[in-house]
Amino acid sequence: MITQILFWILSVMALFGAMMVITSKNPVYSVLWLILTFFSISGHYILLNAQFLAIVNIIVYAGAIMVLFLFVIMLMNLNHTAEPKKNRWVKLAGVVAGGCLLLVLVAALKDTEIKQQTAEVATGGIGLIKNLGKELFSTYVVPFEISSILFLSAMVGAVLIGKKD
Incomplete structure (x- = not known):
């Protein structure tokens, strides 16, 4: 019962945040609403017992990419006086393209049977960070360490390239 209540609260938050991203006039506010949307999607991941995806979503998307x-938005200094006026034909083309995308999505999803598919919530060990860590540091320890050495060499190379003489 509590998971259903949390699901609906998170769904309303995600939809409200997504609508505010689209309708906000200020691009900075749009980014902040998008961060709220990412947090609510991470809540959905936690409800689906996928803690690793939730943490990665918060760290990578809400943390790094949104910052x-x-x-970028603050450095661009977007204001209404410098914004070029959009032609009516460009707006009409955007509406037609969006309508075509919606039509394709509806046509692709009209024959799907959603009622037969159920998600198993809080069952099994899939998605748990503990299981991922065990697998990563036992079976795949050599490729993991090789990739860490590769990332370290890439960082050293980036510092050397960026260093001024």
């Missing part, structure tokens, strides 16, 4: 978007 990058926020810095």
Whole structure:
């Protein structure tokens, strides 16, 4: 019962945040609403027993990428006086393209049988960080260490390339 209540609260938060991303006039507010949407999607991942995906979603998307978007938007200094006026034909083309995308999505999903598919919530060990860590550091320890050495060499190379003489 509590998972259903949390599901509906998180769903309303995600939909409200997504609508505010689209309808906000200020791009900085759009990024902040998108961060709220990412947090609510991470809540859905936790409800589906996928803690690793939830943490990665928060760290990578809500943390790193949204901060990058926020810095880029602030550095661009977007204001209404510098924004070029959009032609009516461009707006009409955007509406037609969006309508065509919606039509394709509806046509692709019309024959799916959603009622027969159920998600197993809080069952099994799939998605748990403990199981991922065991598998990563036992079976795949050599490729994991090789990739860490590769990332370390890439960071050293980036520092050397970026270093001024």
